[in-house]
Amino acid sequence: MPLTARHPARGLLDATQDDLGCGWAWDQVHNVTPRADLSCTYCQHRMHAKRSVAGLRYFAHDPGGPQCSLGLETMEHRLLKLQLATAIRGAGHQADLEVRGPEGRWRADVLATTGSGRRMAWEAQMSSITADDARRRTATLAADCVVVCWVFVEGHRPWMPYVPAIRVRPPADRADPWRVITGLFRWTGLHWEPVQVLLDDFVAWTLNEQVVPRRFSPPRDYWVGGWTAPQYLAQAARRRL
Incomplete structure (x- = not known):
């Protein structure tokens, strides 16, 4: 469950920063239509923005991707x-x-x-x-x-x-x-x-x-x-x- 993702225009997005490290607000990538074009920095599989029950922001791999070490983190x-x-x-x-x-x-x-x-x-x-x-x-x-x-x-x-x-x-x-x-x-x-x-x-x-x-x-x-x-x-x- 990574804390970073990559966007083709904005570059690296960091969920731990208020502006995602690229000048965007979280609501510009979370639960938006059309979806933000996000991918994993390691396996390049498509990702989407999520928020845990406790409110922690992170990025998750879409289903069907390869086994990525970032996706296995607790x-x-x-x-x-x-x-x-x-x-x-x-x-x-x-x-x-x-x-x-x-x-x-x-x-x-x-x-x-x-x-x-x-x-x-x-x-x-x-x-x-x-x-x-x-x-x-x-x-x-x-x-x-x-x-x-x-x-x-x-x-x-x-x-x-x-x-x-x-x-x-x-x-x-x-x-x-x-x-x-x-x-x-x-x-x-x-x-x-x-x-x-x-x-x-x-x-x-x-x-x-x-x-x-x-x-x-x-x-x-x-x-x-x-x-x-x-x-x-x-x-x-x-x-x-």
């Missing part, structure tokens, strides 16, 4: 992508959804671009993947100068120690915020201590490089599966000397 996946895009824009940066990399080498659920041109992919990973696959996809993004943060909801992910990742908790009701519950650490002076924060704050800190992926010291070359502030890394390094 409501929880869509809500997390929407929250990530909202947090990025709230921090003053550009957010683009369901972005394909050059020659289709990678796909980002949400791609943030800062004012300085720094790009960061946010991967809402709901399905099962291997640690090798997560590391390969992380390296593919890095080869195109794209940092990545893997985001998942609850549960255990065996790949988390090998890529920069966080675990988040969705709101219990619509008034509650999303929270980062695993993956952010601070240095106490003696050991690393986990910290829980609002997801919106974490996104802003990460894009402003106030928190960075935390690595083990050489010769181990993989992530510890988390993030911390640069000053904590410096403090921990001084203690090891």
